[in-house]
Amino acid sequence: MADDDTPPRLKLGMVGGGRGAFIGDAHRIAARLDDRYELVAAAPSSDPLVAFASGRDLRLPEDRVYTKFAAMAQAEAVRDDGIDVVSVVTPNHLHHPVCTAFLEAGIDVICDKPLAMTLAEAREIVATADEAGRFLGVTYTYTGYPMVREARALIEAGAIGAVRQVHTEFAIGWLAAPVEQDNPSKQAAWRTDPEQSGASFVVADLGTHCFHLTEFVTGLELAALTADLETFVPGRQLEDHANLLLRYTGGARGILWVSMVAAGEDVGLRLRVYGEKGHLAWEQGQPNELRLAPYGEPVRTLVRGGAGLSPAAQRATRMIAGLPEGYYEAFATLYRDYADVLTARRDGSEPDPLALWAPTGADGARGLAFVEAALKSHADGGTWVDFTGA
Amino acid sequence: MADDDTPPRLKLGMVGGGRGAFIGDAHRIAARLDDRYELVAAAPSSDPLVAFASGRDLRLPEDRVYTKFAAMAQAEAVRDDGIDVVSVVTPNHLHHPVCTAFLEAGIDVICDKPLAMTLAEAREIVATADEAGRFLGVTYTYTGYPMVREARALIEAGAIGAVRQVHTEFAIGWLAAPVEQDNPSKQAAWRTDPEQSGASFVVADLGTHCFHLTEFVTGLELAALTADLETFVPGRQLEDHANLLLRYTGGARGILWVSMVAAGEDVGLRLRVYGEKGHLAWEQGQPNELRLAPYGEPVRTLVRGGAGLSPAAQRATRMIAGLPEGYYEAFATLYRDYADVLTARRDGSEPDPLALWAPTGADGARGLAFVEAALKSHADGGTWVDFTGA
Amino acid sequence: MADDDTPPRLKLGMVGGGRGAFIGDAHRIAARLDDRYELVAAAPSSDPLVAFASGRDLRLPEDRVYTKFAAMAQAEAVRDDGIDVVSVVTPNHLHHPVCTAFLEAGIDVICDKPLAMTLAEAREIVATADEAGRFLGVTYTYTGYPMVREARALIEAGAIGAVRQVHTEFAIGWLAAPVEQDNPSKQAAWRTDPEQSGASFVVADLGTHCFHLTEFVTGLELAALTADLETFVPGRQLEDHANLLLRYTGGARGILWVSMVAAGEDVGLRLRVYGEKGHLAWEQGQPNELRLAPYGEPVRTLVRGGAGLSPAAQRATRMIAGLPEGYYEAFATLYRDYADVLTARRDGSEPDPLALWAPTGADGARGLAFVEAALKSHADGGTWVDFTGA
């Protein structure tokens, strides 16, 4: 495996992800899994009690625990042992100011999705990164699954011919009841609050994953969409359910469904792509498998680690076939890709081209364009909205 | 089981279904399986050679084999041992004249779907049946599956609460290639020919099944739809693929996908219904199971023949749990339901109310209304079309 | 399909299968499904009330309803319109006298399994059939499944190389509780009663299916076995559970598990065969599929009706891939095979060699040899019992 020298660990900071948060721990495990990062500083919360308790949880020295992200950006930028890169895992409304602060301080950024509250904000962040010459990653986690990468590689190789239809769905049952009203958790509260979440809930939270996934896997670009949004739970301020029809450049069609009120679902992320010569199906519930159904032939179940898989899938695989990898490993693959990219930038070398499959700021901004197009279609009564300029 | 006297077999005729046809044999097996019908006459083809060869295949006496359906209707109507009911299994364009001929001759009709080429035709057939006081069944086969009936019974009983989202799809890969052009089969030819099939291919052929299934299972009525139709195979005259979004009265939403170019699919009919308190999932590939996923509880796999199922499911079940029933048995259940209804009409008694779950002419006409609404939406560039008056 | 003349229906009689019985109706549906038989006479029960009520259920004329099988054999043998063949669907202890009576009367026999109470009885029945020159079929139903036949065809063709390990299990939960004691049904009562069932319950009732299935599919012959039998439910007189290890000639190994106390199972019949180059897996719960797992390649899911299947599977298939067939169709395939064989015997022609795959008296007797070997091993404390002379 490692004939080259093992590169040094990147020094990682984090903003958000204190006690009671959800996704911060996933980022930390993902960063740690392949031993390419060392968490050395954090601004876990603006509440000092939470911040310092969280810092202690993370075994950080007190001088590397911050309550203000701006102060952290400035302090870390000038330390000799300052962070190389920061993970931004706050609620959405803070993505823009936090990313901006670190990028302007010359620190690379890995930001959770959606990249921002609005397309305008997202584009500003990307512009700031460009101007600062810093790297900006956006963690559309699901593209880290090896069999999702295999799906892309197979489609690139023509295994199912030209794509005709793309189905994605992200169905969660969590908020089928008015959870954020009855028994408010930090998670449920901020995600359904337009002040912290933005003008869209499920299209932004889940739809951007699906949208990125379809373009990532098929190589197609979205050309137009029509959206039917709904808020099923009374009193909720943002849509909790959306049905969309899609048209891609070149003529392919698509259906995209996202819901937080899909009662009885856990995290039902599913993808199917139908082409001229067969189809591919993948779902997160069985992430180590990819079904390839060629036209007129038996369905083949490809497995992570199996013989004959693409370099892209192999690169995202740690363990032999039959010993399952899961969500953390997919997430870790993004972090490893980012580490490869960041290390290469430091070295002045070229990273493995497959490391560039990991999503970046441009993908993040495109996600916001998708959100705004969906909101526009819905506001206009379900008209088809052109997306070719997005 | 049979404490009552076994009713006499109904004398069955058939129009269509000669050598080389597809669905006729399924109707015959379905009629025979529960021993409630005896096939005694047929007009298998307008070609005398095919007609009489087919009649011999079916062991019919030569005087009960016809080459003209009108002659058959007239002759059978006056025979003492004439048929009680006729199955119409021709291509679509003949449904209207054939059904009309038999209904006007006083003979009950079981017609394959779609009921007609147009909504106007379909309504005429229904009116003719009403005027003649004859029964008109339409074989939306999939409502005969026991676990589809269980799904309806569970929803009626409130098992998943008010319905919020309905997914149906009917995905077939058969015509992903230009089969009707390269290697014409009788099936592929007539189904893709507007002269024999009507103004729609997949919406009429597959979409009517899905549409009926959703209303059958949920008890909801469609309120509006938007449709995106596509013909993927060059040279094909009718749409071979359609994506629809649906809205039901009461606010439920839906997605409906039908395709004959879903390469790698056999007959992928799948149904999911999400309600306030859970969801149900069924697919034809595993027809003896129904997944019930209650909100916040483990998924339960209900099985045909299992303890605690509804009378509706039990009635559609012949064999104990674990010994699978399939397509013929589902089809036979419709035929058995029709036999119950027809026998009750002859006896002047009331049939089991559950026998009335089997689809009739009204369902057939509603299917054509659905087809025409989808065509209208597509022609208008994907606008939402009101369906509340249909 | 049917270029040849359709042969006349065989006139079928039945012994057993009156009201309250289980398997009789399955035989009748199986016989009717492909329209090769007409049920014309029966001895449904020795109780005249049950017999004549059952006869009326079956729409038999009163002179063709019998209360004594011996009288039926004699009467039918001399009628001009007497039966061609009789189905024997009584409890096990009557198989020998009933089969003998009909065979000696010159009437072909289709007998449910196990063929008899003992190996000695079974061999007598076979000898009687041979002496009388009559046909004797034994309905090991599961060999009628198309994908079971495909498994055999694939193994014959070398798809998995030389067989190394065979797993079969037949796991039913029905009698996990003392059903026959608490709430006696006719079924539970006779099957657990040594007087009617024989010296073995589950090895005879389920194990013979499994044993036949393994030899049918693999072409191997059993060489030795060791058996561990158990009666888990107190008060039950016969074993309700058995674990066996098997050795086949040529060196292959096997595991066979049968249970009527596998709580939570419906009818869990499962088969896996591992060879040098891959393995095959089939289970009754998903009977239209066969998994072929080649060494070092992705698993392929073969489907009934799919392209490229063997003539053996195609012959056992009525409907296109994706429209499921089930238990009745598998059973009907045996009846159709028997019809082909019986018709050929009447015509003096050769039946399709694939029709000879349907199990006969020799297979039935071999099943009893298996039962007795298992009983012997268990009685001897779990020694390996030689089976090469069986």
Add this chain to the structure above:
Amino acid sequence: MADDDTPPRLKLGMVGGGRGAFIGDAHRIAARLDDRYELVAAAPSSDPLVAFASGRDLRLPEDRVYTKFAAMAQAEAVRDDGIDVVSVVTPNHLHHPVCTAFLEAGIDVICDKPLAMTLAEAREIVATADEAGRFLGVTYTYTGYPMVREARALIEAGAIGAVRQVHTEFAIGWLAAPVEQDNPSKQAAWRTDPEQSGASFVVADLGTHCFHLTEFVTGLELAALTADLETFVPGRQLEDHANLLLRYTGGARGILWVSMVAAGEDVGLRLRVYGEKGHLAWEQGQPNELRLAPYGEPVRTLVRGGAGLSPAAQRATRMIAGLPEGYYEAFATLYRDYADVLTARRDGSEPDPLALWAPTGADGARGLAFVEAALKSHADGGTWVDFTGA
């Protein structure tokens, strides 16, 4: 989560696991995942080139890289910053000397399985640990899966009543061909070599996992076994396939199958337990699910992270239901359990009793007793071997 202070990381050493090894990297990821260990020293190989290259891969300082395990034990024992615990991931024949060296040096040990080459060796290691007052863990990895722990908790709680039948199988296809002869890998070579692997291959390598798993989950103790071992690949020196029947104290029965020649399998570890009131089924291919099939009720699919699971399962869970965890997380749970135990020992406190579910030296020695009983049964021609004294 972490209201208590985060304990300091344990300083971890490793013996084995250099370049080209298989399981070492899994141990390292498992140790790192929950951030409870820091790898600070290793003896990756006795070959200095491999050892130091591996040390550099692991970013170890050169003075903490050893080529001799005995030297490492002595040096680390006297350093102020010496290791707290060592992971032993060498081939089997080194387990005894390495464990002994570290235990005698006063260092706790986590050893891969099987614990030793022979039962005598294993008992010596356990005795050494006892005498030295050191902790000895043995990584039967699969007991770290949350749904395996849920199975144990459910059985303890009586969810399926008294256990009647236990099935375990561990089916791998890797060595269906003579891989170790044709294209020798380090893995294939040592595992099939009696000098390095011991007197048994698959019973020791896979069977000990299965055996431990059954006792872990059911709480039963094995009472007797009969074993049929086979070497299918010519030229192989150890058995590559084994079929066993089991009897447990209290009367339960079992079947255990292990194979390295199960062509077409990846790592097919599967467990089913049948009790009086239902059964449980789990398989590694879908590790986040556990099927609970109650007698006479629908099957329920329990999911990791779902509502209502036991504290034992919750403790082994990091992520919400629907986001899959896999093999590394299961492995990490053992490491976290060991960290809890080791930290408590250092603190003089009591660990969470659930941490004690992680397997220890006693379980490791019992595994060797199982291996020797299986070898004895086979050598004696398949007799039942008593295990009650083991």
